[in-house]
Amino acid sequence: MSCPRIEVDLAKIRRNTQTLVKRLGPRGIGVTGVTKAVCGHPAIAQAMLDGGAVGLADARISNVQKLRAVGMTGPITLIRTPMLSQADQVVLSCEASYNTEILVISALAAAAIRNGSVHGIVLMVEMGDQRDGILPENLKDIAQQVMQMSGVALKGIGTNFACLNGLAPTALQMAAFCDLANEIEGVCGPFLKIVSGGNSANLTWVLGEHATGRVNDLRLGEAILLGVEPVSGDRIDGMYTDAFTLVAEVIETGAKPPSIPIALIDPTRERLRIVTPSGACARMILAIGHQDTDILGLSMPTGNTLIGATSDHLVIGTPVTPPTVGSEVRFQMSYNALMRAMAAPDINVELMGYPPKRPSRHTQGKVQHLALV
Template structure:
């Protein structure tokens, strides 16, 4: 007898999704990283992404990357979350690359890398208006990049990046990603070499890439959702890519109550069970919400 709720995983579907997306990215000069956090780095799914051809695995959770290292997988690891100062030694040990924006944190990473006798790769993050993480001012961003290159001897300025469609819901466009592209080129001019990575966001940047609007300097995306459940592409028609399927993960549950009730509560209203005041729209009588 099955116990519910039940999560069904189809590795073949996920591997096929990942392969399709890798092919579409590489056709356009983009080498993506696979993000593990959305499925809690379940090994069966992680390994399906490797079989599809991903060369770098990324997560905001260090235990996910520790498991990659412990498994001896032949890939690079990327720490997606800006490190805490207290994590510097662990980040240097578990992450080949990390996203960063704070000078003080990068100094701590530099010291930890010296202690560990390694060179740690850094992608410096630029805030283009989504207000998640990153340096907001262009001049400060470029100056910080040059400081990393010239002063932090145990860090390597691996690239520049940004986050979009996260805290602030800002959609990736040719206009905002051109700001990152322009800053990356200015950094390269000052330091006298090319950056390995200019990372233009994640899954939500794929429609721009597919439409041909991605600035040419952008050569990386950090893809999680689209590999596993590309719902936004398929159901909303934002980015139809032939062959993608939402059947990689299927959550099954049993209905324990069904019927029709008014859509507006009856009686004097206060806070709900979460301590919030909620506005209810009266839509007449409809099927009741089913609680698992």
């Protein structure tokens, strides 16, 4: 097989999804599988659906279009506020989208009217992550404006944690978010079908001993794909952490003498030197670099150390005789490393545990209150 490549175990992704669905279901919470880290890869998306995800979500319309192109007809939601320039594409490809700007919602409404459809709107609320979201004090006004528009329908509210500031949600924040759902219903009237409490960083809160209130959906990507809790990086009990493996080829081996100290052209590169080259050591160079993935997000093989990397070379030190030229070295990846590697044009994706073909690619199961997620 060619290198570099990512080996994807679809059975493990399916099993991870099943595990989370079984744990969240008794709490009245459905799982929406997020495919943005894998660039909307259809087989990986299907593995999530096979595991019980009630729908799919992505941040980029190009990824959604990739899923539609292979015949996936189930609900897909755009979870990044749509670009004005893509309003028509969003309406054509997505049943619903997460929104923060009334100008964008107006454009979606106009596009839906032109298309003869009704587009679902989920309002994103700022609850502390300080990335995207409507301030709580402005939520009622925007919700009322959406209710008065033709072409769109208010379907729910959502929030986000641990993406920009890296902090997991607290019980107090989640209680306040649930209160907002009740307030919006009191002002706007219709029952909110979607109360999406966040992403994989919410799992510790959701699986705790306290009540989860109005939350009936979580948007899960990292937990399904890597089996870890994003804030701590800890493995989630019962989950696979090796569904993805990055494989790179050795292109040079041997020892190098210490370099003569010279002034660095770019002093910032010193930050990427993990091991000080103080003496000769056995080394191997792999045909992969910063252009392909987040090097600092790769787990080094046991006993080996990262010496450094450039755009297309990865240098690793080893205390033993290094592998021969042409050998393969395998790495587990962090979420950032996976995301960049899946988007890299020179990295192939090899599927394992591929499920049998079925005549339908609709989502499995019926969860009425999550029909658009």
